[in-house]
Amino acid sequence: MTGMTVGDEELAQQTIGLLELTSLNVDDTPERIIVLCQRALTPFGPVAAVCVAPRFAGLARRTLDSWQARDIKVVAAINFPGGTGSVQSVESETQAALMAGADEIDLVYPFRAQLAGNKFAGAEMVAACKEKCDGRADLTVTLETGVLRDPQVIHDVCRRVIQAGPAFIKTSTGKVAVNATPQASRIMVEAIAEVGGQVGFKAAGGVRTLAEARIYLDLVRARFGPLWLEPGRLRIGAASLLDDLLLRLGLCE
Template identity: 65%
Template sequence: MDRVYESDEAVAQKAIGLLELTSLNLDDTTERIIALCERALTPVGNVAAVCVLPRFAGLARRTLDSLLAREVKVVAAVNFPNGGASVSAAESETHSAMLTGADEIDLVYPFHAHLSGDKTVGADMIAACRAKCGQRGLLTITLETGVLRDPQIIHQVCRTAIREGASFLKTSTGKQAAGTTSQAARILIEAIAEMGAQVGFKASGNVRTFDEARTYLDVVQRKFGPFWAEPTRVRLSGASLLDDLLAYLGVRP
């Protein structure tokens, strides 16, 4: 694969500004979420967002505000991680998270239902959650591409998500055995381009190192150019990537 030329330092600096730090564990605690928010403010600039379970959205927003980091967004992961088929449950989670402090919602698409033949529940769920986000809230749709697998199915779901009001398409939850690949990323990016390039892209699932981050940024920039890679269009989602990026910039974690 041809590489988009940028120095390692420039790529690492850019990637930090696109990073979405995550803590999405059933045993997450108040202390862990506060520490996550504190990590979001690095010596070389703030990350784009933190992603937490809905019950921690308010805590994350208050913590970031107390750190004078209002620009760091709080993303609440709903219907997570298994992508259930209940529209009302996902809608309720979204409504609650937005009320308590989330800036954005990350909705796991009901991938099992889709693979079982129900092609309507996904669209209904996206539309319902989009409405609960209101005018200000962004809505990410996590596709779980490693489970959907078939490129045609992934492409079809991408187009449905965009039509129903997605703000971002995301590759994976990172909680399934099969994560994301650069091939899956290209399918999402092609669908975004076909639909007018007004929807952003998030890479998640196998984005733990500088080299992996660079691979996904190269794919994006080859399609849309270097100026498209900014936080309202591109995010790199993960829990362990930050340390590797800081190392490239000579900063001790």
């Protein structure tokens, strides 16, 4: 904890409560998901959510429930990671994840179709997924901003997705060369503000340290104020960030 200020300690604890602890590897096992759920219950309080593949949504929910951790959301990543599924496959995947116990659905936007000039595929897919989720689960749409790249394209996609009414828009899957960046995040946050500030924001992919997380917390605080620093509005999706936060708070895993 050397060099930590009181402000840093408070920020580290606050960030734990905003964390969406993620395991989305092709070689994930039930044992790894149980460990993920175990890590979600930290000595400084629970994380906001765990994000897993749909096939593990039921296991994650049952495991957390067995530890009286109902408040930790289970997020199932759909159309992951390439965003190349059909509307029908996305609907089927969403339905299966919800029936298994997922609290939230994280849909990867068809970003490759967008880059190929198809601006309607994304709108159709988001609308179909939102319909499956309505009344049952919150929807996040992951844009893969590091692939979309162009600021105007990111802004236009944000506007279209936000109008479909998801709970969150998210920067990235964490599975491409460029993931969360301050520049793309600023465009996303501004788009949220332009459409009334009714959609939350998630930064994900490559956020590994408290210093990196601070960038996104400061960005959201500057635009929307401190009341937005709660898990219904802001989350940081990460696999390894928790290690750094606990280390800074004096715990080594």
